[in-house]
Amino acid sequence: RALSGGCAHPGLCAPAGSQLPCFHGSSTIRNLKERFHMSMTEEQLQLLIEQLVDGSVRSITTKLYDGFQYLTNGIM
Numbered sequence: 001r002a003l004s005g006g007c008a009h010p011g012l013c014a015p016a017g018s019q020l021p022c023f024h025g026s027s028t029i030r031n032l033k034e035r036f037h038m039s040m041t042e043e044q045l046q047l048l049i050e051q052l053v054d055g056s057v058r059s060i061t062t063k064l065y066d067g068f069q070y071l072t073n074g075i076m
Contacts (some may be wrong), residue, residue: 022028037045056062069075 033039037048040048
């Protein structure tokens with residue numbers, strides 16, 4: 001899988017000896033891999049995404065944020 005608009009593999013984003021503060025610490029690359037669910041199959045990803053969307057649709061905070069965006073920016 002390729003990450004659209006990003007790095008195809010989180011490990012390649014941080015060159016060895018990188019001086020960028022965001023890559024300091026041993027957990028940075030691991031956290032990126034976890035966030036992008038690199039170890040899941042396509043079927044597992046599809047189920048996860050469906051669950052995330054389903055949860056967002058029913059979330060009061062999503063509704064409040066959508067209302068805020070509509071009132072302040074006309075975005076719905």
